[in-house]
Amino acid sequence: MRSIRRHRLTRVGFVLPLLALPALADEYHNVNQIVGDRALGMAGAYTAVSDDPAGLYYNPAGLVYATADNISASVNSLQYRQIQYDDVLDGQYDWERTSTQLLPNFFGVMQTVGPFKVGLSSSTPDSVSENQDQQFEDFGSVDRYIINLNREDVRYNFGPGIAYELNEQFAIGLTLNYHYRVFESNINQYVRFNDDTLEWLNTYLETKEHGVRPKLGFMWSPADKVAIGLSIDQTLVLSSNTHYQSARCRTGTGSSGCDADGEEAVPEIQTFNDVRLYPVQVRTGIAWFPNPALLLSADMIFHTGAGATENDDIIVFSEREPTLDVALGAEYYWTPRYAVRGGVFTANANTPELELGKTFQDPHIDIIGLTTSLSRFTRDSSITMGVMASRGEGESQLFGDLKNLVQDTTVMDVSVFLSTSYRY
Amino acid sequence: MDPRTCTLSPALCLSLALLLSACASAPPDDYRPRLSQQLEETLTPADIQAEVDFGRHVAASILGRMDGLDNDAVQRYVNLVGQTVARASRRPELDFYFYVLESDQVNAYAAPGGYVFITRPALALMRDESELAAVLAHEIAHVDQRHIVRALDIGATGSDAGLAQLMGGASETTRVVFDQAVDQALSILFEKGLERQDELEADAQGAILLASTGYDPGALRRYLDRVHESGTDQHAELSGTHPPFDVRLAALDRQLHDEGLTGLDYPRLAERFRDRTQP
Numbered sequence: 001m002r003s004i005r006r007h008r009l010t011r012v013g014f015v016l017p018l019l020a021l022p023a024l025a026d027e028y029h030n031v032n033q034i035v036g037d038r039a040l041g042m043a044g045a046y047t048a049v050s051d052d053p054a055g056l057y058y059n060p061a062g063l064v065y066a067t068a069d070n071i072s073a074s075v076n077s078l079q080y081r082q083i084q085y086d087d088v089l090d091g092q093y094d095w096e097r098t099s100t101q102l103l104p105n106f107f108g109v110m111q112t113v114g115p116f117k118v119g120l121s122s123s124t125p126d127s128v129s130e131n132q133d134q135q136f137e138d139f140g141s142v143d144r145y146i147i148n149l150n151r152e153d154v155r156y157n158f159g160p161g162i163a164y165e166l167n168e169q170f171a172i173g174l175t176l177n178y179h180y181r182v183f184e185s186n187i188n189q190y191v192r193f194n195d196d197t198l199e200w201l202n203t204y205l206e207t208k209e210h211g212v213r214p215k216l217g218f219m220w221s222p223a224d225k226v227a228i229g230l231s232i233d234q235t236l237v238l239s240s241n242t243h244y245q246s247a248r249c250r251t252g253t254g255s256s257g258c259d260a261d262g263e264e265a266v267p268e269i270q271t272f273n274d275v276r277l278y279p280v281q282v283r284t285g286i287a288w289f290p291n292p293a294l295l296l297s298a299d300m301i302f303h304t305g306a307g308a309t310e311n312d313d314i315i316v317f318s319e320r321e322p323t324l325d326v327a328l329g330a331e332y333y334w335t336p337r338y339a340v341r342g343g344v345f346t347a348n349a350n351t352p353e354l355e356l357g358k359t360f361q362d363p364h365i366d367i368i369g370l371t372t373s374l375s376r377f378t379r380d381s382s383i384t385m386g387v388m389a390s391r392g393e394g395e396s397q398l399f400g401d402l403k404n405l406v407q408d409t410t411v412m413d414v415s416v417f418l419s420t421s422y423r424y
Numbered sequence: 425m426d427p428r429t430c431t432l433s434p435a436l437c438l439s440l441a442l443l444l445s446a447c448a449s450a451p452p453d454d455y456r457p458r459l460s461q462q463l464e465e466t467l468t469p470a471d472i473q474a475e476v477d478f479g480r481h482v483a484a485s486i487l488g489r490m491d492g493l494d495n496d497a498v499q500r501y502v503n504l505v506g507q508t509v510a511r512a513s514r515r516p517e518l519d520f521y522f523y524v525l526e527s528d529q530v531n532a533y534a535a536p537g538g539y540v541f542i543t544r545p546a547l548a549l550m551r552d553e554s555e556l557a558a559v560l561a562h563e564i565a566h567v568d569q570r571h572i573v574r575a576l577d578i579g580a581t582g583s584d585a586g587l588a589q590l591m592g593g594a595s596e597t598t599r600v601v602f603d604q605a606v607d608q609a610l611s612i613l614f615e616k617g618l619e620r621q622d623e624l625e626a627d628a629q630g631a632i633l634l635a636s637t638g639y640d641p642g643a644l645r646r647y648l649d650r651v652h653e654s655g656t657d658q659h660a661e662l663s664g665t666h667p668p669f670d671v672r673l674a675a676l677d678r679q680l681h682d683e684g685l686t687g688l689d690y691p692r693l694a695e696r697f698r699d700r701t702q703p
Binding site: 051065067168169219221224225227289292293295331333335336337339375377378379380382423 | 451452453455456457458459460461462463464466
């Protein structure tokens with residue numbers, strides 16, 4: 001069985017028989033972009049807070065505790081990401097992929113309508129943009145090796161939510177998001193060997209998904225100044241369309257010509273309509289409001305595993321393992337006009353740890369991150385500036401059929417975000 | 425639930441007791457607001473002027489409905505007592521005015537901006553000056569807390585900014601909305617009443633104002649008890665626009681006890697009150 005996310009770049013005896021496409025994608029983590037205004041500064045530890053439009057994402061039940069009838073919030077972030085694979089070529093050359101992107105992190109509005117709080121939000125819970133342009137010369141049997149990779153993977157959520165206060169201790173809420181995900185990848189590799197033969201590979205992969213992401217939330221106030229939140233959601237893909245094309249051309253004695261993904265056939269675009277299975281997400285949070293100046297919160301984020309999607313002998317989307325992540329956040333107002341927030345979060349890999357002797361293994365990189373933000377308030381509005389930084393180390397298997405070769409991998413992510421919130 | 429008398433296992437009893445006691449804790453609306461929301465209380469000079477101008481229109485409408493008591497000495501006395509209490513108000517930027525109205529009802533009203541009215545029958549039920557000060561303090565607390573302004577539905581909110589925009593507008597539409605806001609304020613004062621929580625807050629703050637001014641802080645409790653016991657139709661309007669008497673009396677009892685305001689030998693000034701109000 002082979003995966004369409006593995007691409008052949010082969011020559012008998014060459015060191016790069018198979019190349020895994022997305023060596024580190026956020027599809028290998030369940031916690032990706034942290035969205036929201038206050039929530040981002042608190043590392044996403046927001047399930048038991050959620051008393052502003054960001055509650056539509058974390059826990060819609062929290063909307064009933066919003067402290068203004070009408071609130072809007074908008075967050076944008078500038079993200080820089082760097083992924084480094086150690087000793088990829090000839091045991092000495094590293095690969096490096098970087099990206100810079102400006103993201104519409106979150107926008108949400110909410111209003112009071114009778115006994116209900118209703119809202120509308122747009123969020124980008126997952127976004128990756130990677131670029132690799134590297135050239136290596138004169139190693140092993142290779143005279144020149146060039147790799148060019150461009151990849152984008154963005155997930156959008158957009159939809160309404162509603163919340164209702166059952167009594168002073170309990171509230172319930174529901175968000176129904178439209179899910180749209182677009183994945184696009186393009187890889188070009190060129191190899192010229194010392195004997196003047198050439199090999200060139202091009203791979204293109206595109207997936208577009210449409211679906212829904214319902215989220216049910218509960219908020220409980222079990223004790224004075226303490227809130228407990230619980231939300232459950234799952235993305236359900238209603239339609240998916242994947243286009244895949246891979247072609248290899250080479251020159252050489254006796255094996256010149258082009259084929260498709262290693263098969264002796266004319267390259268053609270293959271289409272798959274199989275849908276990706278997403279895990280169920282269960283977020284539980286506790287928040288302590290000891291006084292109007294201080295807020296402490298903690299979230300546990302559990303994702304179930306998700307099965308693979310196969311088409312005949314081809315794995316279109318691979319299997320995912322359960323993950324348990326945590327987020328801790330704090331907010332402190334030193335005057336009514338200024339607040340500072342901070343937090344720490346984990347983004348554990350939803351893949352098994354790599355083992356030598358196995359092939360076609362997904363990368364396994366556990367990430368830990370820090371966030372901080374500073375807000376300035378006026379009577380009706382606030383502006384916030386913050387930074388999120390994360391780092392993870394793990395292993396990847398860039399060349400899937402080399403069972404005894406894995407690469408140490410380091411990922412680093414730094415985001416600067418700006419947000420505004422308006423109450424009226 | 426008392427764990428000592430619970431027949432279930434000790435751990436379960438303790439858990440249930442904790443859970444039930446927790447359920448009686450403060451509601452989330454009490455502890456969730458953050459410090460930045462104090463800024464929402466910050467009033468600009470334009471906000472204050474708008475509140476005063478709006479209150480003046482409401483006061484004029486009240487005087488259009490009811491005559492004032494034709495007794496300058498009583499009016500002067502009531503105004504003097506009111507000014508004394510108002511010196512302890514949280515709104516030093518406001519000028520307060522106090523006026524006695526001819527009416528069949530036992531009631532008092534506070535228009536935004538510091539315009540306070542009390543009816544002649546309400547005055548007649550009082551026994552001393554501290555009770556007059558208590559009722560006026562309750563109304564001053566409504567003004568302090570801008571209860572009427574907050575209760576107005578101006579542009580989907582009762583914000584001060586909305587009121588300032590309304591007062592500053594010159595269009596026909598703005599004038600219509602302004603007239604509607606005045607009608608709404610009158611409806612709150614004479615028919616619907618304020619939120620129950622606002623009334624209880626005014627009672628509580630009024631007691632503090634009384635103590636700060638040097639009057640007996642239990643005066644409002646005595647007066648409300650007497651109005652309640654009077655059992656006449658005169659207090660029908662007061663009952664209709666305020667929380668039930670037993671609720672207000674119980675809340676006042678709790679507050680006076682919790683804040684150590686019981687048993688104080690603060691002046692009531694019954695004789696002076698009689699001299700000034702009963703010619």
